Amino acid sequence: MxxxxxxxxxxxxxxxxxxxxxxxxxxxxxxxxxxxxxxxxxxxxxxxxxxxxxxxxxxxxxxxxxxxxxxxxxxxxxxxxxxxxxxxxxxxxxxxxxxxxxxxxxxxxxxxxxxxxxxxxxxxxxxxxxxxRSATQTDAAAQDAHVIAGKKLFDERCAGCHTIRGTDAQGSQAPDLTHLGSRRLIAAGALTNTPEHLLDWIQHAQRIKPEALMPSIALTTSDAAALSAYLATLH
Ligand code: HEC
Ligand SMILES: [Cu+2]
Known part of the structure; x- marks a missing residue:
């Protein structure tokens, strides 16, 4: 119609x-x-x-x-x-x-x-x-071991699809995450944008939105903490 x-x-x-x-x-x-x-x-x-x-x-x-x-x-x-x-x-x-x-x-x-x-x-x-603006970090964040590890993890496992301006992450088939923290909702309204929901989404995208074009990504506890710390700098 x-x-x-x-x-x-x-x-x-x-x-x-x-x-x-x-x-x-x-x-x-x-x-x-x-x-x-x-x-x-x-x-x-x-x-x-x-x-x-x-x-x-x-x-x-x-x-x-x-x-x-x-x-x-x-x-x-x-x-x-x-x-x-x-x-x-x-x-x-x-x-x-x-x-x-x-x-x-x-x-x-x-x-x-x-x-x-x-x-x-x-x-x-x-x-x-x-x-x-491109993504910027305070000096303290740029030197934080969790943030550094999280950024490295992002470059390895997320950057093929997602862009964070000002970094090597330049993927183009997924939402630009440069200012992820400024958004009220994630995954096209599926969840409110909280640190807990972000980790839930990343690890269980296929349960939250079956067939979505993002895989569920397994994270160790320390990977999750590092990624969380890095994503928190993207405001
Ligand atoms: C194969 C491509 C691909 C990979 C790899 C990938 N994503 Fe995604 N991501 C997507 C797509 C596509 C969406 C949009 C899904 C939807 O809403 O239907 C998305 C959505 C998101 C969102 C929600 C953004 C918003 O504004 O709604 C976040 C946060 C996110 N991804 C983080 C990550 C992180 C962190 C990683 C690495 C651990 C990652 N993604 C790996 C494709 C990918
Ligand atoms: Cu539709």
Missing amino acids: MTLESVASPASHARLVITVTAYDWWWKVDYTDDANPARNFSTANEIHIPVGEPVKVLLKSADVVHAFWVPQLAGKTQTIPGQTNEQWIQADRPGIYRGQCSQFCGAQHAHMAFEVVAQSFAAFDAWRDAQG
């Missing part, structure tokens, strides 16, 4: 254009700044917008047909491989608006949620600046 709804396209030129790419079973969110490409970045499953401003969302798919839907802000728009669709969203009040894939796309369709965080322009701008 086609669910391409006609949406109001504000006549004004969009000041903010965001590209959202659907993947089995998560959402990649790209912000670009033509005036300053150094500020370009990717994040996942959490879209920030300034309140009261029409925002143009370019919608793509990396694999199959999905559909982007934020019931309180916008109708359903399909994401189709090889094609770019468009959807405008605008929030008139600050808040967190839940979105969901609304086109059946396989095993974890039900766990393909995201959030739109609408905030004041100042707060949005601060978020955008912070997201644009």
Whole structure:
């Protein structure tokens, strides 16, 4: 069934254009700044917008047909491989608006949620600046044995799929984790973002989201502590 709804396209030129790419079973969110490409970045499953401003969302798919839907802000728009669709969203009040894939796309369709965080322009701008930065660590963290071991483990076991900007981890088929700690939820809304849930996800991804394109990864107790310490630096 086609669910391409006609949406109001504000006549004004969009000041903010965001590209959202659907993947089995998560959402990649790209912000670009033509005036300053150094500020370009990717994040996942959490879209920030300034309140009261029409925002143009370019919608793509990396694999199959999905559909982007934020019931309180916008109708359903399909994401189709090889094609770019468009959807405008605008929030008139600050808040967190839940979105969901609304086109059946396989095993974890039900766990393909995201959030739109609408905030004041100042707060949005601060978020955008912070997201644009590479991962940095305080001197104390950079010298912490757990953090060092965790980073090494990440480079060996996670970097093939995930990027952490500013490090050798440059994988491109999974969420960018540079500012993982800033996100409210993980795994496309499946879990809240706590240290316990992160370790649970990493070790049991296939139990939490069967068939998700991340394997469950066995960790020794000391590996888990090291990885946790490193992931905690990614705020
Ligand atoms: C084979 C590729 C692959 C490997 C290896 C991999 N991941 Fe993932 N990871 C993914 C994919 C794909 C997702 C998105 C899954 C989903 O939500 O459906 C993901 C999601 C995540 C998330 C949730 C991110 C978010 O914002 O929702 C975290 C955290 C994560 N992985 C950490 C790790 C860590 C740590 C390792 C190494 C111990 C690792 N991953 C290894 C592919 C991989
Ligand atoms: Cu879906």
